Amino acid sequence: xxxxxxMVAVLICGGLxxxxxxxxTMIQPEIILSFLTFSDFGLLLVLGGATTVTLLIYQLxxxxxxxxxxxDKFSVRPEAPVKRTLIGSALFGIGWGxxxxxxxxxxxxxxxxxxxxxLALLGMFAGGYVQGKWFSGDSQxx
Numbered sequence: 001x002x003x004x005x006x007m008v009a010v011l012i013c014g015g016l017x018x019x020x021x022x023x024x025t026m027i028q029p030e031i032i033l034s035f036l037t038f039s040d041f042g043l044l045l046v047l048g049g050a051t052t053v054t055l056l057i058y059q060l061x062x063x064x065x066x067x068x069x070x071x072d073k074f075s076v077r078p079e080a081p082v083k084r085t086l087i088g089s090a091l092f093g094i095g096w097g098x099x100x101x102x103x104x105x106x107x108x109x110x111x112x113x114x115x116x117x118x119l120a121l122l123g124m125f126a127g128g129y130v131q132g133k134w135f136s137g138d139s140q141x142x
Contacts, residue, residue, distance in 0.1 A: 006070045018108035027109035029100030029117075036097050084135060091127075 024046040025031045034040040062074045096102050101109075101120040109117040 009070055017104065018111055021105045021108040022112055026105045027112055027114060027117075029120075032096070032100035032105070036100070088131070095123075095127075 021027050024043070026043065026046065031040065031043065035043040061068070068074055092102070099120055101117060103121070103124055106117045106121050106124070110121070
């Protein structure tokens with residue numbers, strides 16, 4: 001498939017994702033924190049809707065299409081959970097719970113002019129850098 005066409009598709013999908021995050025108010029840390037403190041369950045509908053759509057696409061896509069739109073074949077990459085994945089997931093959840101920000105909504109929030117999210121993104125990049133340095137060369141996952 002044409003590389004330019006693939007890049008345009010990624011750009012369009014990323015834009016749609018950002019618009020969805022904005023419309024669902026997931027770019028506002030206050031909304032996320034009210035959800036995490038069980039004050040507002042509106043985001044439960046967003047999460048449920050996203051999970052349902054993803055499940056349907058993953059189940060129906062390979063049955064309806066002979067090949068993916070932008071790849072040669074469908075692939076499955078099952079991987080057993082490793083210690084560092086579990087630790088990283090826990091750290092991600094703690095960080096999300098403390099500040100109400102995760103990468104996608106933070107980037108979309110910048111597009112909406114929520115500039116304090118730059119600090120959260122800098123922290124995410126710093127964490128990613130440290131993780132990359134700490135585990136560079138560790139392909140087994142400890």
